[in-house]
Amino acid sequence: MPLRVDLDLAAVGGPDEVIDVSVCSMWRYGPILAVDRAKAVTLVEGWTPLLQAGPGVWVKDEARNPTGSFKARGISMAVSAAVALGAGRLVAPSAGNAAGALSAYGAAAGVPVLVAMPEDTPRAFIEECRHFGASVELVAGTIADAGKWLAAHRTPDDFDLSTLKEPYRIEGKKTMAFEIWEQLGRQLPDVIVYPTGGGTGLVGMWKAFDEMEAMGWIDSRRPRMVSVQAAGCAPVVRAFESGAERTEPWEGAVTSAYGLRVPSPIGGFLCLRAVRETGGTAVAVPEEDIALAARALASSTGIDACPEGGAAWAAYERLRAEGWIGDSERTVVFNTGTGVKYR
Numbered sequence: 001m002p003l004r005v006d007l008d009l010a011a012v013g014g015p016d017e018v019i020d021v022s023v024c025s026m027w028r029y030g031p032i033l034a035v036d037r038a039k040a041v042t043l044v045e046g047w048t049p050l051l052q053a054g055p056g057v058w059v060k061d062e063a064r065n066p067t068g069s070f071k072a073r074g075i076s077m078a079v080s081a082a083v084a085l086g087a088g089r090l091v092a093p094s095a096g097n098a099a100g101a102l103s104a105y106g107a108a109a110g111v112p113v114l115v116a117m118p119e120d121t122p123r124a125f126i127e128e129c130r131h132f133g134a135s136v137e138l139v140a141g142t143i144a145d146a147g148k149w150l151a152a153h154r155t156p157d158d159f160d161l162s163t164l165k166e167p168y169r170i171e172g173k174k175t176m177a178f179e180i181w182e183q184l185g186r187q188l189p190d191v192i193v194y195p196t197g198g199g200t201g202l203v204g205m206w207k208a209f210d211e212m213e214a215m216g217w218i219d220s221r222r223p224r225m226v227s228v229q230a231a232g233c234a235p236v237v238r239a240f241e242s243g244a245e246r247t248e249p250w251e252g253a254v255t256s257a258y259g260l261r262v263p264s265p266i267g268g269f270l271c272l273r274a275v276r277e278t279g280g281t282a283v284a285v286p287e288e289d290i291a292l293a294a295r296a297l298a299s300s301t302g303i304d305a306c307p308e309g310g311a312a313w314a315a316y317e318r319l320r321a322e323g324w325i326g327d328s329e330r331t332v333v334f335n336t337g338t339g340v341k342y343r
């Protein structure tokens with residue numbers, strides 16, 4: 001069962017009292033984060049640019065984070081908490097970007113790191129982990145198989161940073177919602193299009209909206225959240241379309257967008273709630289469209305889109321063409337990482 005942090009927001013002031021505008025990272029929101037900023041293990045993550053990519057559409061470019069992906073946010077928060085709790089070693093399964101981020105933040109904290117990754121993970125991700133001094137175990141299969149290997153080889157001193165096995169990664173990811181609100185002039189967009197593997201980013205922002213309402217920063221209106229997956233691994237989309245409350249494991253998961261190759265997301269039921277409660281939808285993108293959309297986004301904007309970002313862009317274009325996103329609506333599409341590691 002996923003864990004979460006609930007903060008006492010009763011005494012929290014307005015945004016002018018909370019946000020430290022002198023801090024150009026996610027730690028600008030210190031009073032509403034789960035870890036004391038003074039104890040943060042940070043490489044200056046977050047506060048990534050929101051770039052206009054056309055009329056009414058912006059791309060939140062998470063490639064600008066340390067190690068080139070949105071994973072830096074959650075890993076910074078989780079490693080900070082783990083160090084405060086006295087972790088002897090940091091461990092996690094990963095399809096790529098989370099492993100690189102964990103390796104870097106473990107190095108920054110001076111704590112050993114062990115990551116388990118699918119053996120067909122692109123070489124750049126594997127060598128990135130080794131570059132930061134992490135131990136890497138390559139496992140046949142998907143991230144689910146890597147997780148099983150890790151579960152069998154953990155020691156009592158290990159701090160498991162697997163997606164939603166601890167509550168702090170979501171606390172880092174939720175800062176994406178605060179940033180969007182701040183960068184759009186303290187307003188939320190009508191639609192958020194998000195590529196979904198494990199789903200912590202989607203769930204984290206959904207949580208942040210509730211916290212913002214509790215603090216009086218926003219009202220009850222929410223952006224419609226769109227969960228985007230690859231057609232070759234789409235457990236959230238399948239469950240959404242069938243009306244199920246939980247995802248079922250996806251057999252034979254295949255996609256070049258390795259961050260989306262998560263056949264059994266532990267937080268799948270939370271992703272479904274986030275999408276349904278905000279009036280959103282879930283979209284599966286054909287494999288052949290992913291690279292084309294990433295290239296189209298890159299060539300038209302200069303944003304180095306990763307395959308996952310390409311999937312999100314393809315979903316946005318489809319929803320615009322179908323009229324699900326209106327002409328006058330404002331949309332934020334997430335590019336969750338740099339594309340250079342895939343080349």
